[in-house]
Each structure stands twice: as structure tokens, then as C-alpha cells.
Amino acid sequence: MAVAATSALSSALVWGEVVHARAARRATALPSPPPGSTVAVVVLGFGNRGARINSINRWRARIAVRTAQRAASRGAAVTIICSGGSVHGATPEADLLGGYIARELHWHGSVLVERTSVSTWENVRNVLPLIGGAQCVVFASNGLHAxxxxxxxxxxxxxxxxxxxxxxxxxxxxxxxxxxxFAAVGLWKLRAMFHVEQPRRC
Known part of the structure; x- marks a missing residue:
């Protein structure tokens, strides 16, 4: 019984890695930000209870910062835009992300916040005014959500x-x-999104 459970767990972990690796490979079809460009890195908030940033939002923040640092190292002017409202707690996800990015991840570049979105559809819609004249737009989250x-x-x-x-x-x-x-949910939502114009928050 224990052997079967261990084998099932190992298979699930490997499958999760493979699905995310494939999502990353699909994204490589997109061009990387060219040197000297202006880049908006949009980090998408995840439901957060309480005033302490949770592990998923910390993961997304790390993705945003390392993406921003890579672009900045190539001479790009980068702004990180944190998007997410008060979905499961009193503090907007955008504020939790922005504070963590500045204080814990030591990003000293530009950070903007969008505090009203309660779904991925709204995240995308509501950051458009903040993107401004950016020459590249990057969504920072796990690969399937991005x-x-x-x-x-x-x-x-x-x-x-x-x-x-x-x-x-x-x-x-x-x-x-x-x-x-996130692989299971992400694959399901990618399939479902083609049939629902404005799906609920993931």
C-alpha cells in the first residue's frame, strides 16, 4: 500500500513538472524583450487570506523579479505591475505583492499596483492603462496561468x-x-476558457 502511494505521488510530481516545462517551452515561441526596450512585467495575484503574503504569491513575485532582472540586465527599462484586489482578505493582493517585491526581493525599480481585480480577466483588463507605452508585456505567474x-x-x-x-x-x-x-487546474481552465468569455477567478 505504501509503495503504491509513494509511486502515485512520484508520478504526480513528475507529471506536474512535465506540464509546467511544456508550458514554458510553448512560451519560448514569443520573442524576448530586446535590449533597450521598455518592459511591463505584470504579476498576477492569487487569493490571499490575512495580511501576510502566502507561498503562491511569493512564488509569483519571485517569477516577476527574476524576469524583470533578466530584462534589466539587457538594458531594458522595466516596470513591475502588481495586480489583484481584496479577494479573500482585507489587504489587496497587489499591495502584498508590491511590499514583498520591494522589501524581501529587493527590487529597486519601478513598481505600480492595480488593486481592484478579482479575476484573471479583470487583471488583464485593469492593467492596460498602467502598461502605457511599453514595448513588451510579460505576465508573471505559473506557466499555465500566464x-x-x-x-x-x-x-x-x-x-x-x-x-x-x-x-x-x-x-x-x-x-x-x-x-x-496548478497543472490540473491550469489545463482545465485553458480548455474551458474558449467556451466562457469571463471565467471566475482561478
Whole structure:
């Protein structure tokens, strides 16, 4: 029994890694931000209870910062935009993300916050005024969620689809315990989104 359970767990963990790795590979079809460009890195908030940032939002913040640092190292001017309202707690997700990015991840560049969104569809819609004249737009989250956000941008503003660039969202073994969950949910939502215009929050 224990052997079967261990084998099932191992299979699930491997499957989660494979699904996220494939999502990252699909994203590489997008062009990376060119040197000297202006880049908006949009980090998408996750439901957060209480005033302490949870592990999923910390994961997304790390993705945003390492993506921003990579672009900045190539001479890009980068702004991180934190998006997310008070979905499951009193503190907007955007504020939790922004504080963690500045204080714990030591990002000293520009940070903007969008505090009203309660769904991924709204995240994408509500950051559009903050993106401004950026030459590249990157969505920072796990790979499947970022893929959904890119598809939403293509629906909402097809004229901006050419600005999309990939995030540095996949690291082998990072958050391995939750990857199978996000893989299952992400694949389901990617399939479902083509039949529902404004789905509920993931």
C-alpha cells in the first residue's frame, strides 16, 4: 500500500513538472524583450487570506523579479505591475505583492499596483492603462496561468498581442508539491476558457 502511494505521488510530481516545462517551452515561441526596450512585467495575484503574503504569491513575485532582472540586465527599462484586489482578505493582493517585491526581493525599480481585480480577466483588463507605452508585456505567474492571461490579452486587445514576451517562470523542482494541482487546474481552465468569455477567478 505504501509503495503504491509513494509511486502515485512520484508520478504526480513528475507529471506536474512535465506540464509546467511544456508550458514554458510553448512560451519560448514569443520573442524576448530586446535590449533597450521598455518592459511591463505584470504579476498576477492569487487569493490571499490575512495580511501576510502566502507561498503562491511569493512564488509569483519571485517569477516577476527574476524576469524583470533578466530584462534589466539587457538594458531594458522595466516596470513591475502588481495586480489583484481584496479577494479573500482585507489587504489587496497587489499591495502584498508590491511590499514583498520591494522589501524581501529587493527590487529597486519601478513598481505600480492595480488593486481592484478579482479575476484573471479583470487583471488583464485593469492593467492596460498602467502598461502605457511599453514595448513588451510579460505576465508573471505559473506557466499555465500566464498562458491564460496572454490569451485574454489577445482577446481584449488583439492590437497588443505582438508585445507579449515570455516570463522566467519555470525552474525544475521549484514549488514541486503544488505543481500537479496548478497543472490540473491550469489545463482545465485553458480548455474551458474558449467556451466562457469571463471565467471566475482561478
Amino acid at each position: 498562458e491564460k492571461a496572454r490569451n485574454y490579452l489577445r482577446r481584449q486587445r488583439p492590437d497588443l498581442a505582438g508585445l507579449l514576451a515570455p516570463a522566467d517562470d519555470y525552474r525544475p523542482g521549484e514549488m514541486i508539491a503544488v505543481k500537479p494541482i
